[in-house]
Amino acid sequence: MRVLLTGSSGWLGRFLAPRLRAAAHVVVGLDVAPGADTDLVGSVADRALVQRAFAEHGVEAVIHTGALHKPDIARYPKQAFVDVNVTGTLNLLEAAVAARHDRFIFTSTTSLMISEAIRAGKTGGATRAAWLDETFGPLEPRNIYGVTKRAAEQLCALFHREHGLATVSLRTGRFFPEEDDTHRDLSGENIKANEFLGRRLTVEDAAEAHLVALEKAPSIGGETFILSAPPPFDPSEAEALLHDSPSVVARHFPTAVELYARRGWRLPGHIDRIYDPSRAERLMGFRCRTDFAAVLRALEADAPLPFAHDPSYVSPKENREIERC
Template identity: 65%
Template sequence: MRVLLTGSSGWLGRHLAPLLEAKGHTVVGLDVAPGAATSVIGSVADRALVFRTVAEHGIEAIVHSGALHKPDIVRFPRQAFVDVNVTGTLNLLEAAVEAGHARFLFTSTTSLMVRDDVRAGAGEAGAWWMDEHFGPIAPRNVYGVTKRAGEDMCRLIARESGMVVAILRTGRFFPEDDDTHAIPSGPNLKANEFLNRRLTVGDAALAHLAALERAEGCETFVLSAPPPFTRADAVELAVDAPAVIARYFPDAAELYARAGWVLPERIERVYDPAKAERLLGWRARTDFAAILAALRDGAEMPFAHDPDWISPVLGDATA
């Protein structure tokens, strides 16, 4: 297929584009900044550009991974988020319908599931267990609000047109440091997050490929490394995570101590990607066991860490 990939110069796009091409797809990249996979420079907020690109390049499917993200909140006004994440998504959906596309992929985020009470800590039943049925959804910032609006637009257009739409709520996979947690930070924090809320960018790209090939109807998927825990662990995870971790990984504490790292004292939410495995046949290849294996063998960590990473932009994100 001829696939339009938005955000092709970004962190996910630069990993997804070669994967799509390896599967025999022709990728036309659209981004506000230049990149190896980007052939059209511009914004999804530019409706004329979107429709022209779809028509002139004979696009057959759209993978919409371009967006303004949470770290961009300090760099752009709220209107830019509406223009890119909402209006841009609508432009792409309507261009896909007009072209008669059979399927559309939308990269969303687990961030929109993190309400104020989730952010504040565990609930009455212990760690929040967050799958596609988790709700009510009440995003806490403009990023989450606009991504939720984009999701709703996807559902509306899918219902009206019959186009297959896969909404992929990805856990964390970007390489930069967390903007709210100072201790632990860097690779230690990322390693910890493979217990409950992170996946590698390579696994995120593979999930998109699986959705492009296998999605049916209009479905939402939570994407994360598979947690080693069960719902029965939720209460204890919220008060004594090391004890639970020790049951599943007896040498985790020793391996962490050797690296000078610390395990999380509490785990207060867990993302559950079981639906993606059941319906798409996708399961993240890198999990917490892989982190421990790298520590055990003295090998390189199986995830990227770049504290200086900034999503590429060129001038105004809505230009």
């Protein structure tokens, strides 16, 4: 299958492109920045470029990972988010329908599920950790990134209803390698390890999920799935997670405190949200391979951590802008 992969020069794209080729697909990469897997340099907001990609490359399916992300809020105006994340998605959907495609995979984000109230957690009056699955709502995204990704999800759902296009939206948890832009009191590796308790996955698992979605989309139809490492907790523990998560973690992982201490790490004092990816396992047959237990096994064996951490990582599109200066 000839697959148009948007965001082909980005962090997810560089892992996804080789996986697609290994599965005997032909990758047609589109990105605003050049890259090893990018055939067309430009924006999905450019309708003519999208149409040319379909016409000249015989595209048979779309995996749409290209977007402006949360860190871009500090760099780009809100209109740019609308142009890329909403209009760009619309351009691709219309081209897919015109080409009579039967599948369209959209990379969404769990970020759109987080309102200001959820983010505030117990300081905002919450009494338990938010247990987030695909039925959670109403959705009240707290920034332009979440608003535009939610709008793009709704466009996918609309095209499924109106045209029968199988659209699978994958709400991915965190998988980027750079430092977190909101935490300051823990090391980056410590934060990422903690996030495998309920809100992170590896980029390798994210890429694999897209491959599974591409294969199964026609039989799934129009669906939305949360992607995150499977949490070790139960909803009945939500109150304790918010107020004393180290005790809850220790019940599930008795060696965690000692293993963390060896690194000078700390378990999270409270956990305000848990993403539940069980629906993806039930309906799509996908489960992340790397979880918190895998992190502890690496610590115990003094082996490399099973996730990427790169404080110096800069998006290729920003490198492109720096080179132009």
